[in-house]
Amino acid sequence: MDKIKKFHINFTKNIEIPFFQVSPQLRVRFGVELFDNGKLSLLKDILSETLDHPQEINVTFISGYIKNDRRYREKTNIGKYIKIKNWSETITYHDEIDANVIFTTIQNIRFEEVYQYIKSVVKGMRSSYIVIYNENYLVYISEDVIDFISYDQNLIQNLKNHYQGLYDTYYEK
Template identity: 40%
Template sequence: MIIEGKEIHFGIDKPIPYFQVSDEHRIRFGYEKMNGSLIKQIITDTYSDDNFDMEFLLSVIEGDYIQTEKTNLGRYFKITNWKEVFHKGEEDVDYINVIVKNIDLQPLIKYITNVVCGNEREAFILFYSLNKIIYVCNDVIDIVSHDTKFIEDFKSKYEGIYDTYWVGRPNDE
């Protein structure tokens, strides 16, 4: 996805997408204000009519050592059409991400709810459509989009709920 004239990259050697764009292209929700119904509403509002895919870290390769990640994603998603993508990383650490096409909304909601609520181990994972990215870990849900109107509407709808810690700060961690 290209936002602000630059391609968004997803990898263990890159900043998460939230930190690759400016404020008008991103919104973050912290776990401290999350509950199941709010997560469902946020993801449903984001997913809308889009067709989402997911990309996640499968393996880290350091010299002759390969560490395969335990993701438990098969508990949530029917993974039949997937593609492995090798990435030449920095400092002799390479990695393999997996891309899965056409993720259904209900398993996506269930997975994100379980991760944010602490009932599931987080994976290094990203969900994306043509114009939106959802990054989730056990303490935040980030939504990034080149559609600034979408982000502006989201910030208005979820005012007082979304995390403003990084608003107005530089785009680096």
């Protein structure tokens, strides 16, 4: 999870999603409705531009909780799409729920696995609290939005220029 720190977000404190932890110059948001009616090629284009590079792709998500010395697993469906082979867990205590939260990181996943997982979320599958990231971009996925974050505002500006009129501008100010 150390690689997430370069994006200046705190993923383990899931009070606020990553999008709201950075300035507008470092983020861009797409509503999942943009990919309805067979527009999955647009989704693949955006993901290819951001994640399909020779750099390592990692994923971090909430995989469960520990409360009263008992471990509870989240149903994530990650294993359906991503081959889990090189993973680690980080456990952090959260006062607000009086429990430990288990964050799992899977390293070095393939772009096609990422695309298949995000495509299934866009089509309606429930998503866990998850980010996918490489050297330049961090991607947060939910049932409603796909957020791209970078530490380099030029990379985000390039995305905004390339997909002008398609990305969500509601929180741009």
